[in-house]
Amino acid sequence: MPAIQLRIQPRHFLNLLLAACVSITGIATAAPQEFTHSMASMAGPATGGDFSLDSATGPVELKQFRGKVAVLYFGYTSCPDACPTTLSALGAAMRGLKPNEAAKVQPIFITLDPARDSAEQMQEYSRFFYPTMLGLRGSDEKVAVVARQYGVLYARQKVDSSANYVVDHSSLLYVIGVDGKLARSVPYGASPTEIKAALRATLPR
Amino acid sequence: MKRLFFTAMLIAVWSGVALAEGGITISDPHVRLVPPSAENTGIFMVIHNQGDKDVKLIRAESPVAKSVELHTVIEEGGMKKMRPVPDITIKAKGETMLKPGDYHVMLIGLYKPLPEGEEVPVTLKFDDGSSQTLKAPVRKIQMPMTIPAAMPMK
Numbered sequence: 001m002p003a004i005q006l007r008i009q010p011r012h013f014l015n016l017l018l019a020a021c022v023s024i025t026g027i028a029t030a031a032p033q034e035f036t037h038s039m040a041s042m043a044g045p046a047t048g049g050d051f052s053l054d055s056a057t058g059p060v061e062l063k064q065f066r067g068k069v070a071v072l073y074f075g076y077t078s079c080p081d082a083c084p085t086t087l088s089a090l091g092a093a094m095r096g097l098k099p100n101e102a103a104k105v106q107p108i109f110i111t112l113d114p115a116r117d118s119a120e121q122m123q124e125y126s127r128f129f130y131p132t133m134l135g136l137r138g139s140d141e142k143v144a145v146v147a148r149q150y151g152v153l154y155a156r157q158k159v160d161s162s163a164n165y166v167v168d169h170s171s172l173l174y175v176i177g178v179d180g181k182l183a184r185s186v187p188y189g190a191s192p193t194e195i196k197a198a199l200r201a202t203l204p205r
Numbered sequence: 206m207k208r209l210f211f212t213a214m215l216i217a218v219w220s221g222v223a224l225a226e227g228g229i230t231i232s233d234p235h236v237r238l239v240p241p242s243a244e245n246t247g248i249f250m251v252i253h254n255q256g257d258k259d260v261k262l263i264r265a266e267s268p269v270a271k272s273v274e275l276h277t278v279i280e281e282g283g284m285k286k287m288r289p290v291p292d293i294t295i296k297a298k299g300e301t302m303l304k305p306g307d308y309h310v311m312l313i314g315l316y317k318p319l320p321e322g323e324e325v326p327v328t329l330k331f332d333d334g335s336s337q338t339l340k341a342p343v344r345k346i347q348m349p350m351t352i353p354a355a356m357p358m359k
Contacts, residue, residue: 080245081278082285084237085305085346092347121242128240153284161289162272162313163245168284188285189306192347 046151046174048182053110053136053146056123060136062108063180069202070106070176074152074169076113077125082171082188083109090173091129092192093199104178105199107133112154112167114143150174150182175202210322214342228256229295229331234341236325237305241318247276248310248327248341249303254295256333261292262301264330271314273327278306287311292332305346319343 052061062070073090075083087109094102109126111117114137117125122135138146147154154169171188175198183202186195234250248267254260265273274289285306293308295301303309310327319325324340 077240077242078244080247080276080287080311081305081309084239084243084246088345088347124242125240153282155284157286159287159289161274161276161311163274163311166287168281168286170283171285 046182046185047149048174048176048180049149050180051142051146051149053138053142054119055134055136056119060134062176065106065176066180067178068104068106069178069183069199070108071199072108072110072150072174072176074110074112074147074150074154075171076111076167076169077117077121078113078163079167080163082169086171086173086188087126087129087133089190089192089195091133093195094130096192096196097199101200101203104203109133109135110143110146111135111137112143112147112152112169113156114138114140173198175199177202178204214322229254229260229335229337231329231337231339234327234339235344235346236312236319236323236341238319238321238343238345243318244315245270245311245313246315246319247305248312248325249305249346250310250341251300251302252293252295252329253300254297257297258333259297260295260335261332262295262329263292263332265310266328266330267310267312267326269316269319269325270312271316272312274311274313275308276311277308321345 050061050063052059054060071090073083073086075086090107094105094107097105107130109122111122117137119135119137122137126133126135137143152170154167156165157168158165173186173190173195174182175184175186177183184198186198230253232251232253234248236248237246239246248265252262262275265275267273275291275293276287277290279286279288290308293301293303301308321343323343325343326338327341328336328338330336
């Protein structure tokens with residue numbers, strides 16, 4: 001297993017450690033078969049790279065989109081807030097592109113909650129925000145690997161709520177160039193205009 | 206049809222504003238439109254308190270979901286975390302905005318999909334004993350905030 005380099009500022013490290021402890025406590029106190037693979041994905045450098053996950057219509061590999069810009073978002077369909085906000089802005093950004101530009105961009109939504117999100121649910125959810133957005137899922141282990149590649153922080157968190165558990169997660173959009181390499185990230189809360197600019201900046205001139 | 210819809214929405218919004226009890230008024234209540242398969246969504250609004258004492262929203266009820274709770278979103282260690290809260294304070298002579306990424310009323314376990322324009326009944330209960338029932342229309346929400354643009358990856 002490759003060594004994971006942790007380049008985290010000390011103050012963030014404490015928070016991550018806390019998140020990890022809370023998550024591990026959640027695992028220890030919850031039914032083992034439910035939470036065995038849940039873990040806080042420690043932040044590492046976002047190296048990007050290829051992956052293979054499942055869609056409602058079969059396996060999908062990131063490298064299928066070489067020659068196009070891919071834009072990734074990690075979340076889940078029960079996500080109350082960050083996901084609808086970000087995917088909505090991404091959809092609006094896509095609609096703001098010229099048709100020949102939009103045709104060269106592939107939006108992808110990956111679930112961090114495969115226990116509750118089926119491939120069909122992921123497809124239906126994704127297409128609501130943009131008709132060609134792909135919804136992908138994989139096993140907890142596979143998702144953990146992809147999340148680590150992209151430096152995604154996430155942790156299942158039991159809450160004293162009818163929601164049972166939420167998945168805390170970092171909320172960046174990852175923009176991948178036509179060469180398959182991670183080009184840039186867009187922070188949470190970016191407007192459709194800003195997302196569109198990031199997509200345009202990544203498309204070949 | 207569009208005019209009827211627009212008028213209905215205006216009436217819905219204004220009926221929300223017109224209900225003033227104990228100095229509390231609600232403006233612009235709305236429910237976020239989410240995909241039909243989504244189980245949860247949020248209700249947002251601005252709560253104004255014209256009274257001399259702080260007031261707390263302690264409970265919300267609605268028939269459209271199994272559970273209705275008060276929530277906030279915090280950011281810790283680079284992650285967005287949604288957490289239930291026991292109450293939401295509206296300061297005397299002040300206002301509190303319930304909005305995405307912040308305080309909101311959470312509808313958990315929707316009984317059926319809520320299409321755009323549908324009027325969702327919501328009852329809000331406050332610690333001064335007052336309560337208000339209003340209708341929040343389902344709306345497509347866009348976040349126009351501008352923050353620093355994309356950062357190139359090394």
